[in-house]
Amino acid sequence: MNSTELLIALSVALFTLGLTGVIIRRNAIVMLMCMELMVNAAILSLVTFAARAASASGAVLALLVFVVAAAEIAIAIPIVLLLVRQRRTLDVGAYSKLGG
Amino acid sequence: MTELLPLYGFSAAALAGAVAMLIARHPMRVALALIATMLSLAGIYALLGVHVIAIFQVLIYVGAIMVFMVFVIMLLDARDPSYLQRYSRLLAPGVLLGALLASGLGHTLAHRLAAAAPSAAPADFHLQPFSAEFLRAYWLQFELTSVLLIAAVVAAIAVLRGRAGREGRDE
Numbered sequence: 001m002n003s004t005e006l007l008i009a010l011s012v013a014l015f016t017l018g019l020t021g022v023i024i025r026r027n028a029i030v031m032l033m034c035m036e037l038m039v040n041a042a043i044l045s046l047v048t049f050a051a052r053a054a055s056a057s058g059a060v061l062a063l064l065v066f067v068v069a070a071a072e073i074a075i076a077i078p079i080v081l082l083l084v085r086q087r088r089t090l091d092v093g094a095y096s097k098l099g100g
Numbered sequence: 101m102t103e104l105l106p107l108y109g110f111s112a113a114a115l116a117g118a119v120a121m122l123i124a125r126h127p128m129r130v131a132l133a134l135i136a137t138m139l140s141l142a143g144i145y146a147l148l149g150v151h152v153i154a155i156f157q158v159l160i161y162v163g164a165i166m167v168f169m170v171f172v173i174m175l176l177d178a179r180d181p182s183y184l185q186r187y188s189r190l191l192a193p194g195v196l197l198g199a200l201l202a203s204g205l206g207h208t209l210a211h212r213l214a215a216a217a218p219s220a221a222p223a224d225f226h227l228q229p230f231s232a233e234f235l236r237a238y239w240l241q242f243e244l245t246s247v248l249l250i251a252a253v254v255a256a257i258a259v260l261r262g263r264a265g266r267e268g269r270d271e
Contacts, residue, residue, distance in 0.1 A: 003107055005213050007144065010111045012209060014137070016202040017118040023194030027182040029127045029173060033134050036165065037118055040141055051148040054225050056233035060241075062153050063234075066160045067245040071252035073165050077172055078259040084176060091182040093189075 007048040014041035028080050028090045032073070039069050107147055114140035125186050127173045135166050149225045 014037055021034030043062055050058025080090075087094045117137030124130045138161045145154035234242065 003104060003148075005209075006104070006107060006111060007148075008209060008213065009206070010114060010144075012202065012205045013115055014118050016198050016205070017122060019201065020194050020198030021122050023197065024122070024187050024191045026185055026188045027127055027180075029169070029176070030121075030130050033127075033130055033169065034121065036161075037121065037134060037137065040138060040161070044141055044144070047145055047148065047150055047153050051145075051150045051225055056230045057237075059150060059153055059225070059230055060234050060238050063156060064238075064241055064245060066156055067249065070160055070165055071248050073168065074249075074252040074256050075259070077168065078256045081172070081175075082259060089182065090176065090180045 004048060004052055008045055011041045011045040011048070014038075014044065026091055026093065028083065028092050028095075031092065032076055032080065035076075036069070036073070039065070039072075107144065110140045110143040110147065113137075114144070126183060128170065131166060131170050131173060135162055138162050138166065152227055152230060 018034045018037035018041060021037065022031050025031055025034065043065055046058060046062050046065070049055075050062060083095055084090055114137045117133045117140065120133035121130050121137070124133055138157060142154045142157040142162075145151070145157060
């Protein structure tokens with residue numbers, strides 16, 4: 001197994017674990033962190049192929065994905081805080097009837 | 101084989117952190133496991149020779165996003181019921197779906213990567229061509245990310261202030 005195969009297999013494993021975490025966990029913050037794990041797995045495969053091809057464009061794309069992930073968290077955390085303020089819990093089961 | 105040893109070590113650490121994220125009960129422990137995974141990934145990027153991405157992984161992910169996350173966890177109520185009960189009702193279907201996805205992706209990977217011709221030795225990645233390319237060819241995208249970040253900040257303020265403004269009117 002060379003390094004590319006190892007890293008792509010790791011990326012698959014991390015993405016699967018992140019998706020499983022988003023589905024099975026109950027806490028909204030933990031679900032957000034599992035989404036971050038999925039983004040990290042995608043960036044890992046991107047960087048692996050960018051490093052293999054010595055491509056500057058791939059590294060630039062990885063950098064832009066970092067910024068998009070930061071913007072995503074900057075929006076997602078206030079939404080979670082708003083839900084917690086309204087429902088008094090982080091349990092996503094309590095958000096099943098979302099209304100105004 | 102021996103030159104792959106650090107890579108195996110960082111990969112094992114990243115995997116262990118990801119598994120700990122699914123098992124840990126308290127969100128703070130999940131956050132620490134995620135930080136360990138991200139630092140291991142930064143080590144992998146450094147081993148690949150893409151040092152600029154490794155530095156940004158530590159600065160942006162661990163330094164900004166996860167610190168923000170840890171502050172939010174400390175702000176929230178520690179007696180929440182979701183802290184006691186880790187898993188929702190979707191535990192069995194979620195694990196099943198994860199296993200199916202892993203086996204499907206692993207199957208495809210084993211076939212495609214084995215079929216792909218072994219590539220030439222990877223060329224070295226250097227910071228100088230990267231920086232020149234970044235600001236010559238991708239300056240528009242770079243400027244657009246600043247617009248995106250400002251939009252995100254304005255939206256975050258609007259989400260929190262909009263609610264507060266409505267409550268103020270109701271009273």
